[in-house]
Amino acid sequence: MKPSIVFVGFMGAGKSTALRAAAAEGLSTVEIDELMEKSFGSTIPQAFERHGEEGFRAREAEVVGSLLEKADDGGAIALGGGSVLSPRIRAAMARHTVVWLQVDATEAWRRIAHSDRPLASDADTVGTLLATRLPLYEELADAVVPMGDRNIVRRALPMIRKLPDLPAGTKMLWASAPGGEYPVLVGRGLLGMEWWPLQSRRFLVTDRAVGPLYRERFVPFVALCELEPGETAKTLANTEIVLRAMTREGITRQDHVVALGGGVVGDLGGLVAHLYQRGVPVVQVPTTLVAQVDSAYGGKVGVDLPEGKNYAGAFQQPAAVIADTEALATLPPAELAAGFVEVLKTGLLAGGSLWEQVRAIAQIVPAELDDVVFACARYKCAIVAADELDTGLRNVLNLGHTVGHAIESATGYTAYRHGEAVGLGLLAALRLSQADALRDEVGEILARHGLPTRLEVPIEVPNILDALGRDKKRTAAGVGFVLLRQPGEPEIGQLIDPPRVESAIRELMA
Ligand SMILES: NC(=O)c1ccc[n+]([C@@H]2O[C@H](COP(=O)([O-])OP(=O)(O)OC[C@H]3O[C@@H](n4cnc5c(N)ncnc54)[C@H](O)[C@@H]3O)[C@@H](O)[C@H]2O)c1
Structure with a gap:
């Protein structure tokens, strides 16, 4: 049975637009609002008026539940904003690729203020309703697409369609900033997968601790440079060494860099990619907790000078970030703990449920961090989107x-x-x-x-x-x-x- 792509999100999030993007790719599409109108033989506001919200939700659970239980043609379905309230619908979504289209309360209200949606009477109600539904969208989503222009889902769709082929449980965030958009994948076993986001040849930058553990998973690659592990390697001198190695290996602008390691490798590898022939793409493959929750995202790349940390650098958004949380298992415990500080920082900054989750962690167990890593990545990418x-x-x-x-x-x-x-x-x-x-x-x-x-x-x-x-x-x-x-x-x-x-x-x- 082929899983469907199920778009969820609040009123005004752009679910119908997303469905049009799917239709343009040749997928069959179903708009739940239309299905409900057919089932009631009336508009949705009329159905709400006649049957009350409870009556509407009961019929919705039946109609949408059975549709999702049977759907097997790999098509796309846009749910109603409140469909996720039904346990039957939520259970039926588990088999499908659930894509959460994000929208904030202000924008949602701006988009729907003049519509006749039954539950959206004023901006405050919209804000409250959105706050109650956010945890459900968050829990259900396999992929998260932030608020963007009308074509953002069209651009993210090829990656969304790939998700069922990736290791089970992989989550995708479509990171979007003025300087570039890219998929962020967080999951277990991603380093062993056949699929790769770019088709061109790869040049590996890593360090002597990480390289021996994981480099084989990147065969074929043109060549690799292994730095000494640790912050003292994050220098201009090493940047030049890597750039010259790339030249010797005949790397061209059609090729790309893979930065495989912690924040040091990511920062230096990103800078090298930025500088080499005025810029080649870089895929960030973070292997420390610091890098998986923070440094791999957002495009700040650079090295230290003796006079100051990160004093020489640039902005270059990655072409993709692939965070395999299984790699955290080989991280020395002291590095894992040090990385947890960035998690703690993100929890403090984000507040709300992330802070509650982070402060409740009694012991740092790599196998239990997937959700926190994804939430931190989402927080960081949202900040970067607002102020790259x-x-x-x-x-x-x-x-x-x-x-x-x-x-x-x-x-x-x-x-x-x-x-x-x-x-x-x-x-x-x-x-x-x-x-x-x-x-x-x-x-x-x-x-x-x-x-x-x-x-x-x-x-x-x-x-x-x-x-x-x-x-x-x-x-x-x-x-x-x-x-x-x-x-x-x-x-x-x-x-x-x-x-x-x-x-x-x-x-x-x-
Ligand atoms: N660019 C940004 O936005 C940003 C944000 C935060 C931090 N940073 C930078 O990140 C750097 C710190 O990153 P870090 O803490 O990842 O340090 P790091 O890259 O030095 O990695 C820490 C150690 O762990 C080892 N290691 C990495 N992955 C491993 C694995 N899976 N198994 C076994 N060993 C592994 C490394 O060899 C290294 O010895 C700093 O330079 C900091 O400035 C950058």
Whole structure:
């Protein structure tokens, strides 16, 4: 039985437009609203009026449930906004590829304000209704397509159609930013799959720890470069070494780079792709938790200078991100814990259900992280979509990084892993936010996962302050901090009196 593509989403999300895109690809299509009108012999508002919402939903469960239970021609079906409320319909969706078309409350209301939809009387009602349905869409979705122009589903459709051939449980996010759109795949066993997003030849950039574990899965590749593992490899010198290796191997603009590894490989591999003959595509294959929840997405690529972290870089959105969560099983536990700090940061920034999920994690078990990885990827990509070039909102991702980067830089990038330093930075940022109870809780979470909560290496405070003064994000007015009084409510660009900053850092040494 061939699975169908089932479009779900709130009123005004563009389900009918999506169906037209599917029809244009030759798929058979069914619009549930039309089916319901036929079944009732009236318009939907009339059916609501005559039978009430309960009567409407009961008939919908019957009609849509049996349609989904029988559907086997690989066609496309657009559900009604509230169809997901029915347990029978939800159960029948399990066999199909469910695509969640996202829309926010403001845009939904703008699109439907003048329609006669029975449950959409005003903007507030729309907001409340959307909030109650979001968890259902989120839980059901195999693929997520963000709000975009009218053709976004048409562009994402080939990838959506591929999903049933990928390992079971794989989720896809269609990441969309002004600088490029790309599929993000999160799943188990993706590194062993035959399918690959680009047809051209691949040049592998990896490191000496990851290469031996996974490079065979990428055969055939033209050649590979293996860096020394760790942050100290993220240099301009290594960038040149890789660029020259590509030249020697005859890589052309038709080929592409595969960055297989953690954030270091991803950042350097992305920069190399950006520079090589003024740009070749890069497929990011993140293998650490840091990279799977954060660094692989959003197109910031670059290397460190001795004077400052990530000081030389560019923006280049990947051609695809393939995050195989099975790869986390070979990650040393200390790296896994350090990566968890980016998860913690994302939970704090997003608030809501993600924060609840993250704070409840008693032990970091790689096999249990798939949903969290996908949720973090979605959060990051949504921020990048709104502010790709980091001129405002994207700054939120820097929560904990201002002090974190200064600690890394002042300790020569060797004393702490990136995530460990950011964990300490989170504690400082929360103290500066006067979120004392939250700081205590974050301290407990860090300790629970064996992460440092105190700066224990011998290091002078002035050295950290010096490094802070060179923060890339500083302006003429000073270094702007990301503060967070409550989970889900970050504030960017907050200038803080230097003595308060110093005391938040000294507290880490107490
Ligand atoms: N570009 C961005 O938006 C962004 C965002 C966050 C962080 N970063 C950057 O990411 C870097 C940190 O990334 P990281 O923590 O992944 O560090 P990393 O790349 O150094 O990887 C950590 C260690 O884990 C090893 N490793 C990786 N995957 C493995 C696997 N599956 N099995 C066994 N070992 C494995 C590596 O060899 C390395 O020794 C920093 O340079 C940071 O600046 C970039």
